[in-house]
Amino acid sequence: MTTTTAAPPGPGTTTDDPLAGSADVWLLAEEDVPRFAEATGGLDLLTDEERARHDRLLFPAARTRFLGARLLSRQVLSQYADVPPAEWRFDKGKFGRPSIHQADWGLDFNITHTNGLIAAIVVRGRTAGVDAENTPARPEALKFAPKVFTPLEQEVLRRDREQGHAFADSWVAKEAYTKATGMGMARGFDAFSVHRLRGGGLAVVDDEIPEPERPLWQIQVLQVWDRFALGIAIRATEHDEGPVPVRLRSAMAELLPAHAAEPAR
Numbered sequence: 118m119t120t121t122t123a124a125p126p127g128p129g130t131t132t133d134d135p136l137a138g139s140a141d142v143w144l145l146a147e148e149d150v151p152r153f154a155e156a157t158g159g160l161d162l163l164t165d166e167e168r169a170r171h172d173r174l175l176f177p178a179a180r181t182r183f184l185g186a187r188l189l190s191r192q193v194l195s196q197y198a199d200v201p202p203a204e205w206r207f208d209k210g211k212f213g214r215p216s217i218h219q220a221d222w223g224l225d226f227n228i229t230h231t232n233g234l235i236a237a238i239v240v241r242g243r244t245a246g247v248d249a250e251n252t253p254a255r256p257e258a259l260k261f262a263p264k265v266f267t268p269l270e271q272e273v274l275r276r277d278r279e280q281g282h283a284f285a286d287s288w289v290a291k292e293a294y295t296k297a298t299g300m301g302m303a304r305g306f307d308a309f310s311v312h313r314l315r316g317g318g319l320a321v322v323d324d325e326i327p328e329p330e331r332p333l334w335q336i337q338v339l340q341v342w343d344r345f346a347l348g349i350a351i352r353a354t355e356h357d358e359g360p361v362p363v364r365l366r367s368a369m370a371e372l373l374p375a376h377a378a379e380p381a382r
């Protein structure tokens with residue numbers, strides 16, 4: 118069955134715009150991808166190129182996550198613009214960051230998929246990145262710390278009583294930031310740092326951000342479903358007064374009709 122979601126307000130709508138004062142992060146559990154796909158059109162919604170990429174993936178789990186990420190981003194974007202899910206087309210930046218082809222709607226989005234979770238962040242007029250990892254990080258992962266954290270970050274990590282969670286939190290925060298900038302891992306992760314602020318919250322310290330832009334960056338790490346660390350980076354605008362609130366939303370509960378969202382009995 119194919120479901121299309123209700124048409125949202127178009128560009129230029131300000132008071133009705135659900136993204137006027139916030140960012141939405143949509144979550145889809147990997148185990149729900151088959152039902153999500155069945156209810157939203159599945160592979161038929163993908164372009165030929167996307168289907169070819171899907172078919173080239175060797176592992177079923179990688180295919181599931183790839184399909185889930187494609188469908189989630191299409192369904193989610195159609196919540197905020199009068200474009201049917203199948204009609205979105207995407208471009209890629211120099212380092213592979215997807216963006217909307219002919220970005221008339223002022224929307225920016227980013228996706229992440231990890232073992233068990235797919236997430237998509239969407240903002241309007243701002244820029245955002247998202248990254249998810251299982252938490253706590255496995256002990257083997259900790260040996261990568263010297264490659265991805267500054268000496269000070271490594272020391273903070275060493276002194277943390279919950280190193281596995283601290284590693285995952287720092288990692289997703291840094292990766293979300295580089296995904297918002299579009300560089301991804303092409304940027305040396307030890308060239309900038311993310312620090313905890315005394316009153317809670319995080320701040321990115323990066324000499325490459327021009328001075329006037331620094332206060333616009335906001336970094337958060339949320340714990341999702343007890344086993345994922347979700348890093349979110351948003352570059353706000355000069356018009357934003359303070360941090361942009363982030364709403365976590367459920368793809369299964371909010372994008373599908375109730376009967377499709379229930380597991381088959």
Ligand SMILES: CC(C)(COP(=O)(O)OP(=O)(O)OC[C@H]1O[C@@H](n2cnc3c(N)ncnc32)[C@H](O)[C@@H]1OP(=O)(O)O)[C@@H](O)C(=O)NCCC(=O)NCCS
Pocket residue numbers: 183186211212213214215227228229230231246247248249292295296297298299300301302303
């Ligand atoms: C982006 C990157 C950090 C993602 O790492 P990851 O933890 O394995 O994957 P995630 O699940 O968090 O994110 C993957 C998604 O991020 C998006 N993405 C890809 N490159 C991106 C970039 N440079 N910036 C932001 N987002 C990017 C894509 O949607 C991708 O999903 P897809 O592969 O299903 O299309 C990593 O792939 C990277 O650094 N890529 C850039 C490498 C590079 O320099 N390429 C140059 C030639 S294109």
